[in-house]
Amino acid sequence: MELGVTAVMLPEIGFEEQIALCVSLGIRYYQIRPRVIPPGQRGKPYSCWGNHSFDLTPEQLLSDGQEIASRLGRAGLAPRGTLPQISAADPDETILLHLRGAAAAGAGRMRLSPPPYPAGAFDYRAWLESAIDRYEHVVGRLARPLGIRLLVETHAGGAASSPGLAWNIVERFDPADMGVIFDLGNFAREGEVAPGLAVSVLCHWIDCVHVGGSRRAEAGDDELGCRRVVAETCPPQESDLHLPSWLSALRDAGLDPPLIIEDFSSKETGPAKLVRDAFLLRRLAQGLR
Numbered sequence: 001m002e003l004g005v006t007a008v009m010l011p012e013i014g015f016e017e018q019i020a021l022c023v024s025l026g027i028r029y030y031q032i033r034p035r036v037i038p039p040g041q042r043g044k045p046y047s048c049w050g051n052h053s054f055d056l057t058p059e060q061l062l063s064d065g066q067e068i069a070s071r072l073g074r075a076g077l078a079p080r081g082t083l084p085q086i087s088a089a090d091p092d093e094t095i096l097l098h099l100r101g102a103a104a105a106g107a108g109r110m111r112l113s114p115p116p117y118p119a120g121a122f123d124y125r126a127w128l129e130s131a132i133d134r135y136e137h138v139v140g141r142l143a144r145p146l147g148i149r150l151l152v153e154t155h156a157g158g159a160a161s162s163p164g165l166a167w168n169i170v171e172r173f174d175p176a177d178m179g180v181i182f183d184l185g186n187f188a189r190e191g192e193v194a195p196g197l198a199v200s201v202l203c204h205w206i207d208c209v210h211v212g213g214s215r216r217a218e219a220g221d222d223e224l225g226c227r228r229v230v231a232e233t234c235p236p237q238e239s240d241l242h243l244p245s246w247l248s249a250l251r252d253a254g255l256d257p258p259l260i261i262e263d264f265s266s267k268e269t270g271p272a273k274l275v276r277d278a279f280l281l282r283r284l285a286q287g288l289r
Contacts, residue, residue, distance in 0.1 A: 001285045003278055004029025004080050004208065004260040007054065010270040011046040015054045015068070019075045021271055025278045029080035029208075029258050030072055034058040034101055048264055058084065058097050065104025080208060080258060081109030081151060088134045089115035096142055103146040109207065111151045111181060112138065114159040114169060131159070132172050139177045151207055153181035154191060156231070162191030163198040170205045180205045185212025185262060188240040189231040195249035203253055209246075210262040211281065213239030233264045235273070237280055244284055251288060 005027055010018050022030060034056050041050035061068070061082070069079055082102040086094060095112065102110040115131050117124075135150070143150050152160050152169055160166040160180075170178050180202050187198070199206070213236040219228040236243050250257065259281055263273040 001256065001281070002028040002258045003281060004031060004258045005274055006031040006033060006083060006210070006260055006262040007056075008033040008035070008048050008052075008083070009261070009263055009273065010054075011048055011050070011052040012269050013053055013271060015056075015071070018054065019071065019077060021274065022077055023075050025275060027261075027274075027278060028076075028078060029260060030077050031080050031208075031260055032056070032061065032068070032082045032102075032105060032107055034061040034082060034084050034098065048270070058101055061101035062097065062104055065101055065106070069104075069106040079105050079107040080260065081111065081149075082107050083111045085113075087113040087115055088131060088138060092138075092142060095138060099143055099146050099148050102148050108147070109149045109151050109179070110143070111153055113155065114152065117159045127159075128168055132169060135169065135173070135178070139173065144177060149176065149207070150178045151181050152178065153210070154183045154186055154202075155181075156186040156190035161186065163193060163201040165191065167201050167205075170202070175204050178205065179207030181208055181210055181260075182206045182257070183210040183212075183262075184236070184241055184243065184246055185210060185214050185233070185239065185264070188214035192241065195246045196252070198246075199249040199253045199255065203255065206250075206255060206257050208258045208260050209250070210260050211236050211243070211277065212262045212264060213237070213241075215240045233266065235263065235265050236277060244288065247284055248288055 036057055037051055044051045072079055084098040099110055117127055152166055154160055154166050166180050213234040214231050215234050216229040217232045219230045222228055261277045263277050
């Protein structure tokens with residue numbers, strides 16, 4: 001079992017500190033997050049979605065990608081894709097900037113979310129065919145020539161939130177061209193199905209597993225007296241999903257994808273969460289043997 005981390009969960013520390021921490025924990029993979037710090041967040045306290053010590057814009061990844069890969073490689077780490085916040089609906093120029101950055105860093109993969117879907121009821125089949133047409137264009141014209149595999153993430157709020165919805169997209173593509181980020185934190189919020197079924201549906205396309213936690217919290221009753229809940233992030237072991245069951249399903253399918261730690265619970269710093277979660281995953285792996 002190989003472990004990795006998404007850079008966005010380590011906002012408090014710089015790149016060299018991130019590398020040193022990963023080495024100390026035996027972490028192998030580093031997922032790069034090119035992003036632009038919101039203007040209103042610069043100079044503010046560090047947070048996953050706000051200010052970051054390691055300020056890596058898409059343009060900087062393109063210019064410095066080779067050096068970033070070299071620094072990771074010298075420490076025994078490997079880049080495992082990039083995670084830009086873009087979708088297949090974005091213009092070719094935007095997607096190309098991120099694809100070239102991923103290629104410069106030797107990342108091999110890049111997340112590209114499905115196009116947004118309309119609010120309310122809509123013609124899903126027509127939306128799906130349009131989304132697949134767009135992905136076919138990006139794969140054939142933009143990504144494959146650069147040697148980049150596109151990744152669709154099973155992410156809450158998106159059009160691939162469940163294994164079945166993700167499969168509707170990726171089953172049209174060779175797994176060499178398109179894979180899936182199997183996101184356990186998001187399954188606890190939207191799209192959860194039985195672990196064995198989820199793994200079986202996406203088996204050939206699972207590229208890596210994002211390990212985080214989410215749980216339902218009471219939000220009171222509405223004006224009609226119906227119970228409401230909200231999702232809140234939490235450590236993986238406190239998630240509404242039973243993490244050992246999901247790891248067992250992957251093992252039973254003969255899969256051993258990298259487990260990429262992506263913990264957005266807010267009570268601890270990113271480094272502290274990474275230490276805790278790496279220990280947890282190694283302990284679970286020992287128990288599943």
